[in-house]
Amino acid sequence: MKILVVDDHPLVRKGVSSTLSFEEETEKIFEASNIQEAISLINSEKPELIIVDLYLGNEDGLEIVRRAKSKNSNAKFMVLTSSLKKEDFLRSEEVGVDGYILKEAFAEDILYAVRVVLRGKKFIDPEILKHQSSHSQKNNRLSELTPRENDVLVALGKGLSNQEIAEELFISEHTVKKHISNILSKLELSHRTQAALLVNEASNLYRECV
Template sequence: MKIVIVDDHPLVRKGLAAVISMQPNVQFAGEAQNQQEALVVIEETDPDLVLLDLKLADESGLDIIKVARGRGFRSKFILLTSSATREDFLKAEEASVDGYVLKEALPEELIYAIHLVNKGRKYYDPAILENKLREDAGNLTDDLTPKEKEVLVELGQGACNREIASRLFISEFTVKKHVSQILAKLRLADRTQAALYANAIGLAKYEPTNMMMR
């Protein structure tokens, strides 16, 4: 996996490059500090993924994404930012950003996001996702069956399929079916997002580290 880093702070670029270079099967392909440099590096290296600062001095990282995709570049983009405002998030959604990570995230969280996005999935920092889910919760859970709601609560508590099956007196196969239905009905990508959703609407207490270990 080839990765390009775009940030207007040299120290940030070096730090990210160091984290990336320690990972197997991941190549640091280049860096840039502004839109002009970024587009040149992306065109020359054809990276699989670009780690991109949302705010580059007087430029926006979102503009780079729009131009790059307008030129047909195939790279995926993860925004790195210290901002978690709803306005920034909505703009990122409009630009079809592949991932959104807060700069205070731990290195292992960033690596997790990189691998998830590289596999074609979306990744949102838990803090950002929790805010989004709280605002968008609405009445989506009304579409869930009573048993699916019970499974959602268990997911929110970090339970694995075996534990859920034991607690709810159903088979692991049935649990898997319920989880799939929950993700589809709530328009969520995976179990982690389901756990965050359950926490955001007050159904359960979520421990991100526990969920990531399962």
């Protein structure tokens, strides 16, 4: 089996190559640092597995996947990255990668992912799933808030004081305090700063998805 490792950091390439050398079926491991080198090796050596980093300096590693697939390459593709960003994971899914694993993974986990992908199955790093799940759980808890609690939460996200929230929503400070208490309880938070951070994070995630 031939494997191509594409990463713009030499030490990362050497580390991954060293890990892959323990795979019994590995015949040869090639290395590339950019798109041009990768495409050239794919055309000449026809590796069965291509492991790419998402960010190759100023280049997009997924462009390698797009180009190879456009030429009907039968190779399997794995992303090896440090990124936990939702948009990076979704971009990788869109181009049809077979695996997505973090660079922080243990060597044995990388080898396991390689074996899974080569058997024709998909592998996604459990940390990615856990990260995405945590965002979903937060959004589910947000959906439990009443419309007025949502108004107060948005005001918290703006950094308004209780008095300012009361004036903006035409309610008493006592009512504001009650809403904030309910918000913290439903969202399982301990203070208003956490609530403000949560609503701003949720807003950013929404903008990323639309």
